[in-house]
Amino acid sequence: MNNYFATVARGLEAIAAKELTSLGAKNVRPDFTGVHFQGDKALLYRVNLCARTLFRLLVPIAEVKSYNAQQLYRQVYNLNWAEYLQPNMTIAVNCTGQNQHLNHTHFTALKIKDAIVDRQRKTKGKRSSIDIENPDVLINAHINGDRCILSLDSSGSSLHRRGYHSAMGNAPLKETLASALLDMAEWTPNIPFLDPLCGSGTLPIEATLKALNIAPGLERKFGFQTWLDFDESLWKKVVDEAKEKQLSTIDVPIVGSDKNKNVIEQAIINAKECGVENIITLKQQELSNIQPPAEKGIIICNPPYGKRIGKESELGELYQLLGDTFKQKFTGWTAYILTGSRQLTKKVGLRTSSRTQVYNGAIPCTLLKYELY
The missing domain is CATH 3.40.50.150 (Vaccinia Virus protein VP39)
Structure with a gap:
């Protein structure tokens, strides 16, 4: 089983945990503005497609030391990014959290991006381009003390964007x-x-x-669909199962x-x-x-x-x-x-x-x- 982390709005952690359990998640554990859980790749696809209360579904890939920018750069550089990313794929990095020396999320995201593309240049001779709007791989970094949790964002855009809200009034509910x-x-x-x-x-x-x-994600695309390990036949099976349950x-x-x-x-x-x-x-x-x-x-x-x-x-x-x-x-x-x-x-x-x-x-x-x- 793989480890996953779903981000949710503050105060909705218990509601989201209950929903994840109903979708087949194992070892569900609510946290502040998120829920930890475990499952296989089919669950990753199903949660993105069917969950109604989550923002994003993250796949943690590494936890590295991040006392300052130099240490963070070295630690990220040493990871095997070829497992997740090829130079012909685009990337973007989002960052949350901070510590004494990494207190600006944009700067932190920039250092992580630099480490990744420098590693690509060293090992592949080429590097990925940046696409902040629609990257092939969206990397989430969360600074907590002197540690940084690096995750792949399997959702892409936030899951609250169902695809039907083309017409909005003033201050609509998410x-x-x-x-x-x-x-x-x-x-x-x-x-x-x-x-x-x-x-x-x-x-x-x-x-x-x-x-x-009706699964809320039927009319949208997801980040995992451009990953190296995307299983199109499994995804089709998950979508077909969801459609069969519609009334x-x-x-x-x-x-x-x-x-x-x-x-x-x-x-x-x-x-x-x-x-x-x-x-x-x-x-x-x-x-x-x-x-x-x-x-x-x-x-x-x-x-x-x-x-x-x-x-x-x-x-x-x-x-x-x-x-x-x-x-x-x-x-x-x-x-x-x-x-x-x-x-x-x-x-x-x-x-x-x-x-x-x-x-x-x-x-x-x-x-x-x-x-x-």
């Missing part, structure tokens, strides 16, 4: 966070779903993809609405991009006019809270309207509000049954749960 919120709310495909403030549709679209068991219909409504006509049009475009426009219901509607699409279900919404959209002082009426609408029209439902404002939550006027801390990007937020009796 797809990975939307999927994690569905898990945190314990939503399952047999439960009606509503987002009354859906914007460009990320939450209801992610719910629909999950309900139909074509669901038995409960999944609804998104928003008062803004433009963002609903964006949501419809996004739904068409991933082929679920005939399954999901997306409509322009004022919050005050909304009606339950079923007797019971789950509401999840992400109203503005004055950090990226709107001013906190002007949003109190919206939160009060949310609370009134839930109380008056949604008896029997369970509602969740993701917000980054403690003051605005007081305007909802309902008692929470739980509060879960979560990060929306770098913004600390709370997922509030309301049981509506």
